Amino acid sequence: MRRHLLKAALALPLLGITPVFAQDSNSATHGDKGALYQTVLSLDRQLFDAANHCDYARLTEMVDENLEFYHDKGGLMAGRKTFLESIRNNTCGKMIRELVPGSMEVYPIKDYGAMQFATHRFHHPGHEKEFPGARELGMTRFLDPGAAEWPVGEAKFLHIWHFKDGSWKLTRVVSYDH
Numbered sequence: 001m002r003r004h005l006l007k008a009a010l011a012l013p014l015l016g017i018t019p020v021f022a023q024d025s026n027s028a029t030h031g032d033k034g035a036l037y038q039t040v041l042s043l044d045r046q047l048f049d050a051a052n053h054c055d056y057a058r059l060t061e062m063v064d065e066n067l068e069f070y071h072d073k074g075g076l077m078a079g080r081k082t083f084l085e086s087i088r089n090n091t092c093g094k095m096i097r098e099l100v101p102g103s104m105e106v107y108p109i110k111d112y113g114a115m116q117f118a119t120h121r122f123h124h125p126g127h128e129k130e131f132p133g134a135r136e137l138g139m140t141r142f143l144d145p146g147a148a149e150w151p152v153g154e155a156k157f158l159h160i161w162h163f164k165d166g167s168w169k170l171t172r173v174v175s176y177d178h
Contacts, residue, residue: 037106040116043161043168044099048120054092056084064162064169072176096123100154109160113168116159153178 043062050058060080069077069086077083091097097120104118160172 064171069173113161113163122153
């Protein structure tokens with residue numbers, strides 16, 4: 001799988017796409033490219049703050065009506081409504097998502113927006129000792145000290161962000177390597 005990603009990354013310059021400070025925590029000091037990185041990082045935080053708090057109004061604002069979500073285990077989800085239903089039925093109150101520090105790469109897409117590649121981590125019931133944010137998110141039903149520990153899951157993802165009429169919308173998601 002890593003070899004496929006490496007091949008894709010090596011092909012990007014051939015397509016006229018250049019990376020924006022992949023894994024560079026100081027990217028904000030590097031002009032416009034740093035600004036795009038920081039913008040996408042902010043979008044990521046907003047999106048998953050909304051998902052972790054089951055804030056469907058905010059998710060609706062951030063996700064394009066025609067969202068396509070490709071999941072290696074779950075297949076294709078088409079449309080914002082289907083995406084929101086999936087969040088409501090499968091993840092809300094059941095897990096917390098965080099971006100793995102240092103894993104994010106951002107690439108501009110000419111006249112469209114940006115691509116975001118990264119790894120995210122999912123904390124499940126029983127791991128609240130490792131992720132104190134669970135209490136803030138109301139996941140107290142799992143805070144029993146005797147609760148069995150569930151594994152923390154990680155997966156890679158690609159988000160395609162579209163900038164139109166002064167706002168960013170998530171239009172495509174590919175979630176893989178679960």
